[in-house]
Each structure stands twice: as C-alpha cells, then as structure tokens.
Amino acid sequence: MSDARAAILGTLRRTRDAHPLTPPPSDFAPLAEKQWPPEERLPRIRRLMEAVHTEFLEATEADWPTVVTDFLTREGAATLLYAPETIDGAVLANAGPGGSLHLIPYDRPIDDFKQQMFEGIDAGLTGTLGAIADTGSLILWPSAQEPRLLSLVPHIHVALLRADALYDSFWQAMRDGRWADGMPTNALLISGPSKTADIEQTLAYGVHGPKRLVVVIVR
C-alpha cells in the first residue's frame, strides 16, 4: 500500500505548507515541579497503591526470600514462577523453597509451556527499576532474563522494590534514566493489580492480569 503512503504524506505536507502551524513552546515546569521530600516518597507511593488494593510487605536484603515464600505459603499458593538468570532469582533459588511452595524457573520460551503458565502457576516474582511518587507506580523493564509474562499471567504478582530507588515523577525517571537513548522491547508502569469498572462503575480486581499485586519493600 505504498500508494496510500505517498498520497497521505503528500496531502499532509502540501496542506501543512499552505497553512503552517506555530505551536506554543512546551513548558515542562509543571512536571518538573512534581517533587516530594525523600522521606515522603515511599509513604505516598504506599498510600496511592494501597488505595487500589496493592499489598505491601517489609523485608531486608537478607530475609526477603523468606518473607516472600512465607507469605505465599500462608496465602495458599503452591507454585512460584521466577527468573533464575537474575541476581534476585539466584538469591531466591539459593534460599530454597519455603514449606510446600514449589519454585518454577522461567527458563525456556513461553511457547514450550503456555498451558502450564496459564493454568498451573499461582504467583510470579519480579524485580523493579524503582517506583514513582507522583502516581504510585512501579517501573519494570522486562528482559530476556526476566520475561514479560512473569508480571502478567500468574494470579499473584510479587514485585521487589528497593527502598532507595524512588522517583518523583514518570518524567523524572525517564529523563534521569535517559530512556530515549535506548528503549527496551517493553517498558512498563504497573500501579496496582488488574482491575475494571466496566460493570456499572463497580470496581472489580483481577480481570485479566494478576488478581493481587504484592510489593516487597527491600531495605
């Protein structure tokens, strides 16, 4: 359909040149001004995310694997999918499963275990790149080591958040991290468990993605 391409671009160029448009300058100050004192960021993130049913756990670098596995066992989860090639994944595998929880490594392409992924996994564990105070959002850049579906298909998504990786706004995170220099296959903001209000404005959680989002604050 290259005819369509030429015709569309031709029309746009011709009519724009006939009536050029001078846009006003973009003043990003209202985004730059979205700032919170460091000690207020985490409480704000927590408040905003709890308002949409996110759950929080507190842990340290030493005990987070136990905190996670204890929690999931208590909640009746039987299986935890994790990313064995990440540092966090290696730490979890080293600590070993707690109680009756089975650790399942995401170590092959989804095409080889789609059925199990959809029907046999209770929880998935991922890291995060940090969180955003303005909106209460986690930042994730899934990768070859930590695939995209880990945070989507399992009924419970457990996400590790380092307490020192906090940003004021999405705009700040994007600028500080120089995202525009190289975007990953997929970049995500996640601000709660999956939800819908499509049935008469009644909020219901867990429509297609995770029913529960559990953020583990690691200090």
Next chain:
Amino acid sequence: MADHAAQAVNFAAASKAALQDSELRGNFRRAMDGLMTKRAVQFADGQEWHRMRALAASVRLRALSKLPELLEQLETNLTRNGIQVHWAATTAEANAITLEIMRKANATLAVKGKSMVTEEMHLNAFLEDHGIEVLESDLGEYIVQLDGTMPSHIIMPAIHLNTKQIAHLFKQKIKDAASTGEDAAALTDLARRILRQKFMNAGVGMSGVNAAVAETGTLCLIENEGNGRMCTTVPPVHIAFMGLEKVVEKLEDVPPIISLLPRSATGQPITTYVNMISSPRKEGEKDGPREIHVVILDNGRSSVYADPELRDTLRCIRCGACMNHCPVYTKVGGHAYQAPYPGPIGKILVPQMEGLAKRGEMPHACTMCNACVEICPVKIPIVEIMGRLRVEAVRPGTAVKDAGAQASRTEALVWKGWAAMNSSPLAYRLATTALSTVGNAAPASLPLLKDWTNVRSKPRFAAKTLHDLARKKGIPDV
C-alpha cells in the same frame, strides 16, 4: 458481504427513542455524575490543571505542526526496531491489510484490546465475513460484543447497561453463567476464565495505540485490565492500529499525556498499566510476539488536517471527558449517535470523516454550553468547530466532505427575508407591527412552528413592539 459502514443513520429518531428509555437515562445519569465528580477531585489544583493542559496542548500542536515529518521518522524508527509499518488511506484498505496479515499467520482467532480505530473500520464484522473470529477482550467491549451492539462510550463501552442487564445477558449467552448472579465481581471472574483460554490460543493479538513516539519508535498503550498487555504479549503476532494523528515527537512528550488522560477519563491518577512497546521478541527473549505490525489509518484525517481551523480536531487524545460533561450525550446516550465516536468529539470528528450528507445532523445536537471545551485536556475549541460545521453543512464549499449537503431553499429564503426586513426601517416597522397585532393568531400546528410547540408552549408576541414602547418614552428613532 454486507457493507457495514453504509447502514443508514437516523440520529434524531434514535435520540427520541433513547429519551423515552428511563432505565437507559438512569444508567447514564449515574455514570456521568460519578465520572465528573471523580475527575474534579483529580484536578482540585486549578493552577496545576491550567499549566498541565497548556503543556499537553503544546505537545499535540507541535506534533501536528510537523505531522508528515514525524510520521516518516516514526516509520523509520519502527522499521529499524523490527516493527512492520502499513499505511491505509481508507478503512477498506486497513481491513484488507489486516486480513492479509491474518492469512499469512494462518490465524483463525484474534483477541483484541480496546481500539476505536477498529470500530471505524468495522473490522470484527469484516473478518467474521472471512471466517475469522475476533474476540473483544476489554470487559466492556466483550459485553457489548456479546450483546451484538457497539460501544456507547469510547472509554467505558458498556456504560449504557446496569449490572442486572449484564447478568441477564451473560445468562443468555454463556452456558456457565448460571451461578454468577448479579454480582459484578463474579461476572468479572467468569469473563476472566473464558478470555484466558482465548489469550492462550489466539494466533493474533490486536490493540490500539494511545501515542506513538517518533523519536524512539515506541507504541504506548494504557489500560487497567491487563487485556492490552495480554493481546500485545501472548499471541505470536501483534497488530496495532492507529489514526495518523496519534504520533508525538519525543519520548518526553508521553508523560504529559499519560498524566492528563486517565485523570480526565475516569478520575484515576494513572491507569494500572502503562505499556510501552518498541520491538517484537528479540533473540534470546522468552516471550512477546515474533511479529509486530502497525497499521496507520487516514480515513479522512488528512482532509481534516488540510483546514487550519478544523485541524484542531486532531489534537484529541480520546479521553472521553467531553462525553461525560455533555448535557446532550448524558440524556440521549452513546448509541443514539450511531457512530464510532459519540458526544462532543464525535459531533465534530465523525461529520468530517463520513461527510455532512450522512452526518449533518450531528453538529446541531449541541447546546453550545462550552462544558466540553472547559474540561478538554488538550484545549480543543470543540464549540467553535461545531459552529463552523453548521455553516459548512448549509453552504457548498470544499473544506468538508459533502459541504452544503443540508442547504435548504426554505431556510435560505427565510434568512433572505429576515435580512431584507432588518435592513429597511419601513419593512421592519411593518413586519413588527403586523406580528404584534396578528402574530398570535398563527396556530401552534403550523408546519415549521410545530417542531417547537410540540414540547414547548408557543411564544406570545407583545401587544406593543419595543420601538413603540421606546417612542412613547420619548426616545427618538434616529
């Protein structure tokens, strides 16, 4: 094959029917009141609101000022990232492109996340005619599809139905629905179980695009349910549909839009998911589609772009807030418009896309109260454009398709008479004297008068004209 786009529309008749439906009016009134209140909470800081919308408007205007260049840059960067770009001048071309991709992928089932562009295309009906099943996965769209109707709101497609009606629909159409009762959570869970099977088995996933970044070749999608992520991650092929105006220049231009869209639409600070896609599955990655296609659709947008005044229509970021605040939309509901885009934005966009012969009624269904303009996050002068389209509808011209389609001899004659009466003092005096003495004798059932007096009492002419009264007070005629 049925021509789904060519169905006759009768906005006036549909509005009349909607106004008689008290359950429908109740559903809309409740929903719109709730949405307006929630939005207002998000923009409690008036300063922040004014500065943010100025920023968002500048982002959209800058994109429009460089539209052809940015579309080329977008294409270059998407292609470099391994995403295939297709251009479609018409919805028929876009449908044909989609069918070809589906056939090459040997796919007979597609799952779709919300995409208003595919509503413009009537894509589901087109593919079904070719033996391909397309399942809507956004819960609201899924409900509407089960019901065999179309979305009544661009953000909340099933807002015209209440829980009871949806429970009844599920019971009729889904065999395991017997136990769900009228509980929104149970109904949602049932849809989850059904759709998860479909996500797993679909050969193609389809989505819309909220913003496409020229600088990086990135597609941004926002959503709450996770179906958008499912459609763009699980099936081996992903097709994204975008109107050609959806491009922005820089990655940095995305946060202002993400900040205003969910707050304006549903009063939430952000959607559950902001999904930015820049490439298909790379070597070594374990999931994600192996192919991504982007279909860039014109469908009349380049003609909208051609006129410097009408061009502002293309700033729209599809938040739907104008619908939520529109006194007409709230009363007649979304279906009365019989168009992919209802409400204020629909009333200016659809006539430009489909022509004033078919859609000339739409710009008239507006009280010009300006509520939509006040809350538009990108400051589209909706009411000014509405006025312009009213003129275009009765005056033959070239700016809008079928301009002059509504030109009426009677109306032209009435205005000619009006002008003549008002430009001659003698004619004016004669006419006003005549109306004040015998005007009230005109029966309410006169052809033109009847449209007004059907639902209102007939206005009465005063016994003395304003001129008479002024003269009596000694004010000279001059």
